[in-house]
Amino acid sequence: MIVKKVTVECEFGGRTLSLSSGELAKQASGAVMVQYGDTSVFVAAQTGPSRPGIDFFPLTVDYRERLAAAGKFAGGYLKREGRPTTREILTCRLTDRPIRPLFPKGFRDEVQIMSNVMSCDGENFPDILSINGASAALRISGMPFKGPIAAVRLGMINDELILMPTVSQMEESTLDLIVAGSEKSILMIEGFANQLPEKEMGDAIMHAHQFIKQLCKLQEDLAKELGIGKPEIPEAPENPFTDKLAGALSKVKAAKGITKKQERGEAMSALKAELLEQYFPGDAEETSDGLTKAQFKDAFYGLEAKAVRELILSGTRLDGRAPADLRSVKCEVGTLPRVHGSAVFTRGETQSLATITLGSTRDQQRSDGLFGEFSERFMLHYYFPSFSVGECRPIRGPGRREIGHGCLAERSVASVIPADDKFPYTIRVISDILESNGSSSMASVCSATLGLMDAGVPILQPVAGISIGIVDEGDKWTLLTDIMGDEDHFGDMDFKVAGTGRGVTGIQLDLKNEGISEEIIRATLDQALKARKELLREMLSCIRRPRASVSDSAPKLVQTSINPEKIGLLIGPGGKTIRAIQEESGATIDIAEDGTVTISAVNGAAADAALARIEALTEEIQPGRIYSGKVTSIKDFGAFIEIAPGKDGLCHISELSDGFVKNVNDVCNVGDILEVKVIAVDDQNRVKLSRKAVLAEQGGTDGDGEDDTDD
Structure with a gap:
């Protein structure tokens, strides 16, 4: 048991990265606190005895982001975290993938990795720290782990690679690349880019590897300070069934050469059943020399893998394609x-x-x-x-x-x-x-x-x-385009690459071996x-290009921008104005803080009607423009006319007609629609209107007015 606290650290990407162990969780097989800036992740690795009859490596990785790490409460009625979020699940997978291939073949002990974000400064990502912490905890645990491995994140701003970019830098970055590996090779890649050319993507991956080596050394320094040597890696025990089944290799190759997946599976099932009956007649549990069905299944799986790999290395894929060929x-x-x-x-x-x-x-x-x-x-x-x-x-x-x-x-x-x-x-x-x-x-x-x-x-x-x-057999390897299930299952790599004709947009590498060059x-x-x-x-x-318009069954969306100061005007008291527009038009209206208004409707007419109302309500009154307005009230000195929803102006009695007006009611009444011209907007946003100016422009006279000359 570790009885002293040890901390090792280094400058990394302009900040200090530290690994500490020996003080916390002393009963765990291995435990490490990783800190970068003010973001800290605690990682514990624990092993336990294998379960009887298990035929796979039971590695479990859990990663949790407690909101308390950022000084926040969980939302909802229960003030504690619930099921893992998508981000947490993705980080579990990121942590698992580079670690799993580095345990020896045949190792079946329970292994559990638990990562908890203990503090978060809002700038440094904790997911990378989980990967490095898991490797460090395994390195000091005494488990037969062939590490250490390390991981780094790269961003790209203005075509320049950024090591361990912050959250704010990633908002500008055109690359989000996570690379994990050992001192010798690459083990895992997860990256997304804005159409980055293949050569530049390859350069970025290899650029990351030099920093991976630095973090691997830091983990070795931690183990050295704690006095922990390299673990012994046990060799997988020889399965006595391996030699017994060797003679069936040609039959397995023939079955694996069937091009259809279901037919291939049926042929393999029939061959397996035939061999089981040969060695375990009458469904016996053991052979005459004490060998078990579990040993048979393990050896048969190895025989399948050998057959598939030999076929591929000899130039024969399971469905007859060449290595670089796509399926139909x-x-x-x-x-x-x-x-x-x-x-x-x-x-x-x-x-x-x-x-x-x-x-x-x-x-x-x-x-x-x-x-x-x-x-x-x-x-x-x-x-x-x-x-x-x-x-x-x-x-x-x-x-x-x-x-x-x-x-x-x-x-x-x-x-x-x-x-x-x-x-x-x-x-x-x-x-x-x-x-x-x-x-x-x-x-x-x-x-x-x-x-x-x-x-x-x-x-x-x-x-x-x-x-x-x-x-990959070391001295000989073959790349396979568009791998099938068996080629993935029995091969060494699943390297997914997505992109356009201009470059890569997504990349993911998973391996079953100990790294690639x-x-x-x-x-x-x-x-x-x-x-x-x-x-x-x-x-x-x-389909050559996107269709010219969205489907008739899709909602119709229209956007416009208004002055943010007029958001309150559009909403109205208690939401009265916006509700009225939505009810009258049948559209749905959403307003962003920056003044962006999005109108959604089942048809274009409803969207256009709502847009017209919004523009009329929020547009700036323009001097010199003619508006059609409604008379809302009449005073002795003139008429108030609403020229836009919620906006009216005064048309003075002297501006109502091209002649003398004794009484405003001689020209208009409340509810009348008049064409008026905006002649001024003062510094208090009061609007002055003129009907006389409109009549002059139209070249007509107003019969309702009286001549002010004597007979």
């Missing part, structure tokens, strides 16, 4: 009636149906968190039903995988969504995966693009996405670019 692609748009936009994208045996919904500003997703309240006007939600892979399972809420895939697709498309002043709609995309055999998240990117164009959303550029896999990263980006261009050609042959 089919695109359809306008597949659903009544919805605002829809598309089906099919690539091989992966199929995504996208549905587009357009709404007003009231439909935006509003959330609260450590960094304050924020609204989202573009959302992409991903659904992965069990029937898409021919399975049955209970229907629950979206899991971590669905949330992660949806956010990857959403942020890959977000950079081409038009600004709200160009297209004021709130946009929701639903991607329903109807069939899956590899990279459904990138299929969602493609279907979303097609659906948005079908809905009349003027996206800046079409976006497509593809996944590249690899089989710069050579592989750059080769993958190049191969993904070729595939993406081919996909874009197929997509644009279906």
